[in-house]
Structure formats: structure tokens, C-alpha cells
Amino acid sequence: MRYVLRRLPVLVITLWAAVTLNFLLPRLMPGTPAGAAVAKLAGQGSVSASQRRAIEVMLGVPHGSLASQYWQYLKAIAGGNFGISYTYFPEPVSKVIGAALPWTLALVGTVTVMAFVIGTLLGVLAAWKRGSIFDTAASVGCTFMAAFPYFWTALVLLYVFGFVAGWFPIRGGYSASVSPGWDWSFFVSALGHSVLPAFTILVSGLGGWVLGMRNNMMGVLGEDYIVFAEANGLSPRTVALRYAARNALLPGVTAFGMALGLVVGGSLLTEVVFGYPGIGYLLYNAVVNEDYPLMQALFLVITVSVLMANFVVDLIYGLLDPRVRR
Amino acid sequence: MDTRPPSQSEHAPLLTASGLEVLYEPAGGPPVHAVRGVDISIGQGQLVGLVGESGCGKSTLGYALARLLRPPARIAAGTVVFDSTDITNLDRKSLRGIRHNGLAVVLQSGMNALNPVRRVRGHFHDVLGAQQRLHAAEVDNTAETLLSQVELAPSVLDRYPHELSGGMRQRVAIALALALKPRLVVFDEPTTALDVIVQRAIMDTIARLQAEVGFTALIISHDLGLVLGATDQVWVMYAGRIVERRDSPALATGPLHPYSAALLACQGDPTAEKVELGGIPGSPPDLSKPPEGCAFAPRCWLSGPPCKEEPHEKLVGTGSVTCHMAPTKLEVPKLIRRVDGPSEPIPDSGHGAKVPTTASAAVAKGRGRHRDATTAEPLALIDVTKDFKTKRAAPSEGVQAQGLVQAVAGVSLRLEAGQAMGLVGGSGSGKTTLGRMIVGLERPSSGSITLGNLRVDKLRTRDLPRYWRRVQMVFQDPYAGLNPLHSVGYTVGRAIRNHQGLKGDDYRRELLRLFDTVGLAPPEHYAAKLPHQLSGGQRQRVVIARALAAKPQVLVADEPVSMLDVSLRAEILHLLGELRKNTGASLLYITHDLLSARLVTDQLVVLRQGHIVESGPTSSVLRSPSHPYTVELIAAIPTVQQSQTVPAGAITERPGEPV
Numbered sequence A: 001m002r003y004v005l006r007r008l009p010v011l012v013i014t015l016w017a018a019v020t021l022n023f024l025l026p027r028l029m030p031g032t033p034a035g036a037a038v039a040k041l042a043g044q045g046s047v048s049a050s051q052r053r054a055i056e057v058m059l060g061v062p063h064g065s066l067a068s069q070y071w072q073y074l075k076a077i078a079g080g081n082f083g084i085s086y087t088y089f090p091e092p093v094s095k096v097i098g099a100a101l102p103w104t105l106a107l108v109g110t111v112t113v114m115a116f117v118i119g120t121l122l123g124v125l126a127a128w129k130r131g132s133i134f135d136t137a138a139s140v141g142c143t144f145m146a147a148f149p150y151f152w153t154a155l156v157l158l159y160v161f162g163f164v165a166g167w168f169p170i171r172g173g174y175s176a177s178v179s180p181g182w183d184w185s186f187f188v189s190a191l192g193h194s195v196l197p198a199f200t201i202l203v204s205g206l207g208g209w210v211l212g213m214r215n216n217m218m219g220v221l222g223e224d225y226i227v228f229a230e231a232n233g234l235s236p237r238t239v240a241l242r243y244a245a246r247n248a249l250l251p252g253v254t255a256f257g258m259a260l261g262l263v264v265g266g267s268l269l270t271e272v273v274f275g276y277p278g279i280g281y282l283l284y285n286a287v288v289n290e291d292y293p294l295m296q297a298l299f300l301v302i303t304v305s306v307l308m309a310n311f312v313v314d315l316i317y318g319l320l321d322p323r324v325r326r
Numbered sequence B: 001m002d003t004r005p006p007s008q009s010e011h012a013p014l015l016t017a018s019g020l021e022v023l024y025e026p027a028g029g030p031p032v033h034a035v036r037g038v039d040i041s042i043g044q045g046q047l048v049g050l051v052g053e054s055g056c057g058k059s060t061l062g063y064a065l066a067r068l069l070r071p072p073a074r075i076a077a078g079t080v081v082f083d084s085t086d087i088t089n090l091d092r093k094s095l096r097g098i099r100h101n102g103l104a105v106v107l108q109s110g111m112n113a114l115n116p117v118r119r120v121r122g123h124f125h126d127v128l129g130a131q132q133r134l135h136a137a138e139v140d141n142t143a144e145t146l147l148s149q150v151e152l153a154p155s156v157l158d159r160y161p162h163e164l165s166g167g168m169r170q171r172v173a174i175a176l177a178l179a180l181k182p183r184l185v186v187f188d189e190p191t192t193a194l195d196v197i198v199q200r201a202i203m204d205t206i207a208r209l210q211a212e213v214g215f216t217a218l219i220i221s222h223d224l225g226l227v228l229g230a231t232d233q234v235w236v237m238y239a240g241r242i243v244e245r246r247d248s249p250a251l252a253t254g255p256l257h258p259y260s261a262a263l264l265a266c267q268g269d270p271t272a273e274k275v276e277l278g279g280i281p282g283s284p285p286d287l288s289k290p291p292e293g294c295a296f297a298p299r300c301w302l303s304g305p306p307c308k309e310e311p312h313e314k315l316v317g318t319g320s321v322t323c324h325m326a327p328t329k330l331e332v333p334k335l336i337r338r339v340d341g342p343s344e345p346i347p348d349s350g351h352g353a354k355v356p357t358t359a360s361a362a363v364a365k366g367r368g369r370h371r372d373a374t375t376a377e378p379l380a381l382i383d384v385t386k387d388f389k390t391k392r393a394a395p396s397e398g399v400q401a402q403g404l405v406q407a408v409a410g411v412s413l414r415l416e417a418g419q420a421m422g423l424v425g426g427s428g429s430g431k432t433t434l435g436r437m438i439v440g441l442e443r444p445s446s447g448s449i450t451l452g453n454l455r456v457d458k459l460r461t462r463d464l465p466r467y468w469r470r471v472q473m474v475f476q477d478p479y480a481g482l483n484p485l486h487s488v489g490y491t492v493g494r495a496i497r498n499h500q501g502l503k504g505d506d507y508r509r510e511l512l513r514l515f516d517t518v519g520l521a522p523p524e525h526y527a528a529k530l531p532h533q534l535s536g537g538q539r540q541r542v543v544i545a546r547a548l549a550a551k552p553q554v555l556v557a558d559e560p561v562s563m564l565d566v567s568l569r570a571e572i573l574h575l576l577g578e579l580r581k582n583t584g585a586s587l588l589y590i591t592h593d594l595l596s597a598r599l600v601t602d603q604l605v606v607l608r609q610g611h612i613v614e615s616g617p618t619s620s621v622l623r624s625p626s627h628p629y630t631v632e633l634i635a636a637i638p639t640v641q642q643s644q645t646v647p648a649g650a651i652t653e654r655p656g657e658p659v
Helices: A002-028 A033-044 A049-059 A066-078 A093-128 A133-147 A150-164 A184-221 A224-231 A236-263 A268-274 A279-288 A292-320 B058-065 B092-100 B120-131 B136-149 B154-158 B166-178 B196-213 B224-230 B248-253 B258-265 B350-354 B359-366 B431-438 B461-467 B488-500 B504-517 B523-527 B536-548 B566-583 B594-600 B618-623 B628-635
Strands: B013-024 B032-043 B047-051 B073-082 B103-106 B184-188 B216-221 B233-238 B241-247 B274-278 B313-316 B319-322 B334-339 B379-390 B403-415 B420-424 B446-451 B471-474 B554-558 B586-591 B603-608 B611-617
Touching: A002 A066, A002 A292, A033 A049, A093 A133, A093 A184, A093 A236, A093 A279, A093 A292, A133 A184, A150 A184, A150 A268, A184 A236, A184 A268, A224 A236, A224 B103, A224 B166, A236 A292, A236 B120, A268 A279, A279 A292, B013 B058, B013 B216, B032 B058, B032 B073, B032 B216, B032 B241, B047 B058, B047 B224, B058 B073, B058 B184, B058 B216, B092 B103, B092 B120, B103 B166, B120 B136, B120 B154, B120 B166, B136 B154, B136 B166, B136 B196, B166 B196, B196 B216, B196 B224, B196 B628, B216 B224, B224 B233, B224 B248, B224 B258, B233 B248, B233 B258, B241 B248, B241 B258, B248 B258, B258 B274, B258 B566, B274 B566, B274 B594, B334 B566, B334 B594, B379 B431, B403 B431, B403 B446, B403 B603, B403 B611, B420 B431, B420 B594, B431 B554, B431 B586, B471 B536, B488 B504, B488 B523, B488 B536, B504 B523, B504 B536, B536 B566, B554 B566, B566 B586, B566 B594, B586 B594, B594 B618, B603 B618, B603 B628, B611 B618, B611 B628, B618 B628
Parallel strands: B047 B216, B047 B233, B103 B184, B184 B216, B420 B586, B420 B603, B471 B554, B554 B586
Antiparallel strands: B013 B032, B013 B073, B233 B241, B241 B319, B274 B334, B313 B319, B379 B403, B379 B446, B603 B611
């Protein structure tokens, strides 16, 4: 418990810093969204005073001191109010993000966990059977797989299985014939749509986990306590799992924490390629359409989730490694 | 230690090995022939020691006997028979049966022998549970009994390894090995890296358990003194072979192989009136190209024409020796000597001429040409303390649960210009912290440190580099102390540029002179080497050369020989002594090793838990100690009743003449 309490202040301070930076950065950029919109219109002809007024009302212009703006901003965030999205006008940003988040969490989250679990297990096996055919195949295969750019993998999969073979849908999160809801047909449709993107992310992520775990494990296998455990007549299974893998897992947990934090950011290119309605696709649209409120809110959500994930992993690490516990 | 089973030869052998060969076949490297034809047997209840320098194959042999070798190492030929079962090619599963049936191993120092994320209780559950199904309560009971056998409290069961001290961890490892109800225990360097007093306590525990439980033991160690005191029989190993196999008392008093004699000459009694130390120049051969003829010949002062042939084993009483020259009267050349009262290292002996890298030769050449130190000044410490904040106290050390630990508690001492002072004590005595404060790496919590008129404790960080021209430190670990990516010439050269600002020819001359001074000749040859191409002793010489580049007034040497083989100890100590004489620098020698302190220092300060408990002239402190702690430190040194009783052997007065 003391361990948790000691880490809490750090979390609070970093969170505050992230929120504040998110407030300051757009304000450090020259110009305002309204100014930019007016300038764009002015390129097509003169802008009347009422037009300018309408744009300013819609997009908002800063008023009041920086401190009061900051206060307003904090209050708004606390109430979950991130403003109105330009792209999805007049939907509020919080609602837009709320709609995209489950898609990303379900797809990228599940696949990240799967990649970690499968990759780590394969890594343990490769290291334990070091020098075997399996080890060689896994190591070479993973290096090979990790060398592909993942959007390229995505395009190939899309072409082969979606376009040529037609086994899987080409884009979207579910087919137009079903409507989102807790029913079987929607679930099947969503699952079918997620196969190709999931496979893409898995292929691109798996290799790293396998190789990382294999290398950690090889290092640990050289430790005295492994030799001693073997000399004490423990079963190979116990030595491999409880002594070697258990210790080799520790560095992987930290990396997993970072990977989890990035889940919320979505897998940008994958989502764009497959037109998947997740956060990554949303971010892409926000950038393309200069949708500042959406962008700002997305950045905040992504930052906060990275911080939270790291905090949680920090706590888990404390459970796993008694040496960092105090 | 006194209760030892009766004589050995009647017992049926418990473990035998014949024609044992071990090969390391690293990928992309030449195969290394680490064990080359070893025939041995250990009788029931015997305590056997296996000694040799690092790289002689002793640990490999121990691992081979316990069937713990892993790729790229393998048993290439020969057999290992344990309790009339041939275990040479036994598969993993049957091997586990053998282990549960009594073949146990305790690894080097036990520091890393325990799974860091598992409590001690878990270790016992794993080991006991692997043998038979037991209830948790039964396991706990057995574990508590085993822990009490190694003098640990049951509360240790709930600790993680990192919460235990080194000695406690080693005791846990021994208890785990005992859980196998072993009939043979192989101890691989069981006390290396432990504090001297703890070391003694562990050895006593092993001896007591051996008597109580009655297991047979093989103790592998680089420390001949320790092994001789604790075993019935000793095997001396060199270059993958057993070169001498003798009953311990016989070996202690009359070694037959020059290598054994030389190893024995590296031991000494710091409390004797006259202390001399020999060394073995050079290093063990590279076993990827096993030498023709006698492997020891290149380092042997007795070697002659017959040594070009492979020597054969000659039986001597109950033992044997493998040497053409044996049995000859063995006089080992000594490198350094201390006699009660004012004394000096032995003047250059014939030995130096034979091996060009020996320090003495080179120092003699450099003598008189340079006086390195500027006018030396005394170093004074007044009431120095150092507090450390602790995260969590190690339960063994008896420190308060949390808060401040006083590493140094009010130490005052004065190192006169040109003097050599020893700072001795066990681990946790504050000796290293004191050294670090003197060179400005730590700042005292209170008190003052002055060099001449300079307040060292008040120095700002940016003034430290200038201070380091006057005070230099030689660290313990010559392996970690050098950047592996730079040639040693570059490393020393950097120090010359930084401290002396020399360039061009002057720089080059100074670099070569320094290499010459520390006995690395020819200097051009050594300066171009990378650290991994040098032996441990040569690396430590480079570290000393780097310290000398600053022309320091004070040299602080923190355990400069403790990581080196004993065979190199005398060389380095001799070098330190010579340098001090030739440069006029004063020396602060920090160590737990009383013998080396006796050899290089005039004054001795004994520290215990941050306090000075005793100080005075080195020989009188060691020969008539007044504080119980000093007495305890001295008692912890394994004593070999070698020298005094035996007129022949290693100890004659004359500096060794090549025979």
C-alpha cells in the first residue's frame, strides 16, 4: 500500500502537466481557428462582417486573460466538455470520441494483449529449446515479419483476402445491413470486419515480443539460480517457468505497459487502411479537417491513458518484483 | 573442524572419474580443452579440496562431475561414476533421480543462487516438493530444521533473497543442498566474495555439517590456505590437469609440484615476524591450443630440457605428482618481504630477469630518473562522519529499521607525507566510504578532511579535477575500470593529457615511461592492446599507470588485489611498494586482507562499523592486537601450519636462484 501511495503524487503531477501542456500548446501557435477560417473564405471573395461574426461565434475566439481561460478549460474538462467537433458538427467532441473508443479498445486492446501473451510464450519456448529447429524458425520468422512495414502488410492482406478472395469485408467496422447493438448479427459482422485489421496488428507486433522474451530468457538462463535449481533436481518445467520465465518476464512487463498505453491512440495506419471506425481513424480525420477541438481532446485522452497504463503497470511490476517494493 | 572422519583410503570411492575430458566449443571460436584427462576418486566421507588459479579448469571439472555442464561445454571423453552408477551420459530425468538421491551442489558465493522473485520458503517448497509429495506444513517443518542446521532463524523463510546478507544467502543455499539429503556435496567457491569473518563462519558450518550429516564434500576454491585448513586431501589443478594430489597436511608442509609450491608461497601469515610472499609470473596457458610438454614449464623457475615432454604421474605415498622435476627441493622465489621493524621489499631477484613483465625490472630501470610527486603534504581527517539514508535495512546487519546509517562515525587520522597506511575491516566497516570521501567522491556529513592546507570536504565539484592531480584512486575491479572500447594506451593517454597537458613527443615519452614504470614492457606493445586482451594483473597495472599519470601525492588503493588471483597478489603489492618509494607518494591502502596490509603498509587502522577500534604500526597491531575485533579478524584467516615447521619447502631465505 505504501508503494502505491508513494507513486500517486508522481501520477498526479504528470497528469496536471499533461493537461496544462494540452492547454498551452494550441495557444502558442499563431492565429486562431476562426482567423484561419476567415482567411480561407477571404480567398474566395470578400468576407462580410456578419459572416466573420458567425464564424467567430461558431468556432469561438479567446477572451479574457490566459489565467481565466485556463480556469474555464479546467472546469470544462472536469465536466467532460471538450467543445463541438467541426467535422461531425454539431456533435460534441466527447460523444464522437465515446463512439470511437470501444472500437479501438476492442480491436487494438485485444490484439495487443494477444500479441503479448502469444509472443511471450513463444519466446519462452524458443529460449528453452535454444538451438532447436523451433528456435531458429521462430527467431528468423519473427525478424522477417517485424521487417515488413505494417501498413504494407495491411494492404497485401486487404488485396488478397478482401479483394481477390473476398473472404473478408474490405472496410468499416460492421456491415451497413446491421445496426450497432447487443445482438448476434451485429457481433458476427463486427467480428468479421475485425479479422484483417487484427491480423495485421498481430503480425506486426508479435515478432518484437517473441524476440524480446527470447533474449531476456537467454540472459536469465545463464544466471546462477537456474543452474542451482537444476542442481537441486527441480523439474525442467518448474525451472523453465517458475525460475527462468518468471524473471525474464519483468522487462517485458514494462514494455507491455507502454504498448497498452498506446492502445487508445489506436493503430492509425491500420484503421485508416481498413476504414475502421476507431480512434486512429478519428485522429486522421481530425487532422485532415483541421478539427482543433477534436484533436485537442484526442491528444488529452491519449496522453492520459498512456500515463494511467504506465501507472498501473508500475503497480503490477511492484507485485511481480519484490526488489522494487519498499 | 576438529571432528573429522578417520582416514580415507579404506573407504570405497563414492565418486570416480577416469580419463575425463571437457571441451568448450563456442560458436565462432576455437574449441577450448578445459579439462584434459582427469582421473580422480573421492572416498565416502572424505573432504577434498580442488585448487588452482582462475582459468585452470577447476570449476569446469566440478560442473562436469555434477553433470551441470551446458552447451557449449560438454564431456568429450571419459566417465563419471557416482555411487556405482555411470552418470556420464545419463539423461536429464534419471539425473534428477541421482540428484534427489544425494548429489548436491553449492554454487559460488551463493549470491545469485536464489531466485530473486521467490521467498526462501518457496525455494524449499520447490526442492522438497520435487522429491516427494508433502503437505505445506511438513515442508515448513523440514525447512525450519534445515535452516536451524545452518544457524538461521525460521523467520528467514518469509524473506526474499535480496533481503538477506551474502552470508545468509550462502547459508540458505547450503540448507537447500542439504534438503536433498546429499551424500556428495560439490562446493564451488563457497566463500568467495564474502566478508572474512563470515567466510570463516561458513567454513566452520560446512565442517560441522560434514561431521554431523556425514556427507562427502568437494570444495573448489582458488584459496589454497582456506582449503588446506578444511580438507583431508587436496587436488591441485593446472591447465586442465591435476598436477598434484596429496593429503592436506603433506601438501602444506612439502609440496612436490612447483605450481603447488608457488601457490603455497602466495599464502602467508600476517602475524609472523617475517612475512614473505611469492607470486607466479605470467598466466595460465590458453587451452584452445593446449601446450606441448609440461603446461607449467613457461612459468616455472625449475623448467629444463625434460619439460618439453609430457610429464607422467608419479605416485608419492597416498598421493601423486605430475612433474619431471619432482621430487626436488623446492625454493620459491619471493617477490616481497616484510620483517618486523623497518623493512623493504626484496631487491630484484633472478626471477625478474626471467620474466620481462615483472614489475621490479622495469621499476629498477625507471628508478632515479623521475621523482613524480611534487612536495608531498600530509592528509588529515578530523572527526569525519558519513550518514547514509537507508531504504530498508538488511535484517542481518543490526541497523535500525529505517532512517540513517552511520557508515563512518567520527574518524580522525593522519597520513604523513610519503607514509603507507592500511585501512582494514570487514564489510560494512566504512573503509571504502572513507576512501571515497578522501578522493572527493563523497562528501562527509561532518568533520574535516585536509590535504596540506586544502579543505577537501569543502571542494566544489568543478574544483575536483584539479584535486585529482594530487590524489588518485586505484579501484578494486580492474575488469570494470577500463573502457573496453579503447586501447589501454588511449586510456592512460587521456589521463596524461588531462592532468599534465602534455602533447606530441613529450606526451608519447610520458606514456611509454608510465607503461614501463608499472612493468608493462615493451610499452609500445602493451599500449596498443584493448583491455580484454590483457590479463587481470596486467589490467590492474594499467589502472595504476592511469593513476600515476596525475603524479599524485596520495594514492588511495581500494582492494587493488582482491579481484586478482593470489598468484598475482605479490606482483601488484611489490609494484605498489616500489612506486611509493620511487615517487614519494603516500599510500592509503584499503583492504580486508591483513596479509597484503602487512606487506605494503607501515601504519594500520582497524575500522569496525565506522569507528576506529585500533591503530598503530602495522606489525605491532597485527602481532599483538589489543581490540577483540582485531583478534577476530586475525583469527578468521585460515592458518596453514606450513612454513615454520618445515625447513625445506618454500621458505628459505635466499632469493630464489633458478635451478
